[in-house]
Amino acid sequence: MRLRRTRPKAARFPLRVRLVMLVCTLIVAVVGVIGVVSVSILHQNLMTQVANGVFLATDSAIGRVSAEVGSAKDLDTLGGPFGLFAAPDGYYVIADGDTVLFSVYVAPDYSARDLTDAEAAAVLRRTTGDDTTAISVPELGDFLSLRTSLTLADEPDRELTFVTGGGLDDVNATLRAFMLAEVVIGLLAAAIAASIGYRLVRRELAPLENVVDVADRVAATPMSSGEVSGGERVPLRDEDRDSEAGRVAGALNRLLTHVEASLNARHATEESMRRFVAEASHELRNPLAAIRGYADFTITTPGLDRDVVGALARIGAESLRMTTLVEQLLLLAKLDADPELRIEEIDLSKVVLETVSDARAARPGHRWRLALPPDPAVVLGDEDAIRRILLNLIGNAGHHTPPGTSVTVSLTTAEAATILSVEDDGPGIPEEALPTLFERFTQARPPGDGNTRDASTVGLGLAIVSALADASGFTVSVESRPGRTRFSVLVPHPPRVVDQRAVDGSLERPPHD
Structure with a gap:
């Protein structure tokens, strides 16, 4: 079983296209790496800003609750004024274990409402640890949530749970817009690089295009016989010693000069050999005819020894064979030189x-x-x-x-x-x-x-x-x-x-x- 090597798909494109594709790929890769790093840094900064806001809102809210509320039964008195302290797209939840004692959510338009039981339960269940936690609340969105403890003045032995949340929708929207801008910039940069790069690469590879054209014309030139004098060369302006394409053009010109000289030397040798064969064959015709004539004449002499007769017959046969060979060589020489046919x-x-x-x-x-x-x-x-x-x-x-x-x-x-x-x-x-x-x-x-062939x-x-x-x-x-x-x-x-x-x-x- 023979294994066939398959060319990579990229190798099926011209070199200039592959170079531009490589440059565009590198640009897209670089823009992609820069974009990932930029998005990561931007995300970190935005999350830090939201976290700072959550910490600040928590400290402010806990101070206000501790100053105005003495016991858990008085938390209902915080309904209206307390909502003003929550940042837009944020919430507060106060709970005793799993029991929600107070909750409020301030929408981005500054309208306030109580959290539903399901929303409050989701906030309490998903907010864990002593640091901020990114959570998702059904029907509300994504938040950065902080869980702390709260002790009221009239109930020092009762520890309540206080949860503050700051919305992440603006952060997510900013990140999406930034990533979209990165993609657009990357594609635009790749398109500009492809357009300008193709023209630059084509200009730089123009000598190679001329090399290919000259090589194709030389390949179509018959060189099996005759004198080669096509004179196909890459233009001298393309022989630039400072570029690879220019060196290839110069090397091809030197190669073609050497090949033409070699082929013309071979043609001259063949012509000399043909002339020699033709002249030698022509000069051999008369001696061979004379040898055959004398052999045929002598063999008719009466009284010759049988061995002599056999030798003369052999001389006549060989001279006839040589005459045939000479005629064939002369015919081939004539066909090589200038065949004249009567059509x-x-x-x-x-x-x-x-x-x-x-x-x-x-x-x-x-x-x-x-x-x-x-x-x-x-x-x-x-x-x-x-x-x-x-x-x-x-x-x-x-x-x-x-x-x-x-x-x-x-x-x-x-x-x-x-x-x-x-x-x-x-x-x-x-x-x-x-x-x-x-x-x-x-x-x-x-x-x-x-032994089936005739020796002649x-x-x-x-x-x-x-x-x-x-x-x-x-x-x-x-x-x-x-x-x-x-x-x-x-x-x-x-x-x-x-x-x-x-x-x-x-x-x-x-x-x-």
């Missing part, structure tokens, strides 16, 4: 019939079959080039398969192209040899058998097929497995040569021997 209408069916007839005569041990459409397959191309392609493919099938092998040559006419195929049921081609099969001097032995081959036949196909605008391909090897040449149709009858797939004639 005309060709009846491909006729070419196939003639070539297969010659193959039957040359290799009677193979079974040759044809699969042709009923009507002439007319294409545009150079007849000599097409004949050479077909001859080499058929010769390749004959050389590399044992006698008794069936070789089928077929034509399939479709709407856009005619496909010429040469298929055999021989031992096949090793899989590792397929990627380089059309390269020069490639020799692939059938799997498990190294040097690995140029399929290279010539590929070169002629490229020069003609054809596409050549190969499929192979043990028991089936198929070479296909796709010959595209110009608009005026389209055969509409190929659409129904009924043009192919069944194979025949």
Whole structure:
């Protein structure tokens, strides 16, 4: 099982966007930390202010009660005047245990009322300890409450509970408004940073944009052959030694200069080699013809020893093989330099019939079959080039398969192209040899058998097929497995040569021997 690495979602955005996102995230984080700290400090200060008010109100109220009330039964006399001492949104509760003796609540609008039994019970139950306690009273809201003890002058042995509360609604409203302001300021700061930062980052990364554009154009430039002189470079103004983007731009320019120099040096070497091969091949034609002629002439001399006759025959055969090699090298050199093709209408069916007839005569041990459409397959191309392609493919099938092998040559006419195929049921081609099969001097032995090929081959036949196909605008391909090897040449149709009858797939004639 193969594990696939998944890119983080942030990595799918351009660098400038990621930088702005990072800056905005940092700004929001900083504003958030500052906001939390500010809210905490503000909350502490506001709570301290409310607590101071509660302590002050408690001291004032207890002093007034102690001065004006002698016993618990007189607490009812505090009803009106006592309420004036409670701060707005505050309360007082006096109780003996769980029994409420007196209570008053002053609303924010300074109106006063008694606490209900449920409200008073909640205040007594939730206010604990000797310090202020934040409580919530149903129907009233949040308060900071303080619980103290009260002793009246006429009842010194009776300890009452005195509870003072100051409202926290204003504190909560202030904190909510402050937090909302912090959020708005943070988002506004992030938006401003994103807007300005994007423009600044884009300006600073402009050299990288030029680097990408130049790299894309260079990547689209064919460099497999020929001289490279595109001259694509990042503008000199972007080569800033003080910035990373500028250093990348300068490094790319130096890299492109080095690569162009290397490729041009390779091209010059290849051109020199091609000229050498062409000139050497041309110079070898006459000596080889002379060697073969003298061997053929001498072998007819009467009375020669049998060994001498065999040697002369061997000399003639090898000179013929060398002549074939020289002709192939000359053809490849010509195709590399400037292929001159004569484009005309060709009846491909006729070419196939003639070539297969010659193959039957040359290799009677193979079974040759044809699969042709009923009507002439007319294409545009150079007849000599097409004949050479077909001859080499058929010769390749004959050389590399044992006698008794069936070789089928077929034509399939479709709407856009005619496909010429040469298929055999021989031992096949090793899989590792397929990627380089059309390269020069490639020799692939059938799997498990190294003796089926003719020694006269040097690995140029399929290279010539590929070169002629490229020069003609054809596409050549190969499929192979043990028991089936198929070479296909796709010959595209110009608009005026389209055969509409190929659409129904009924043009192919069944194979025949």
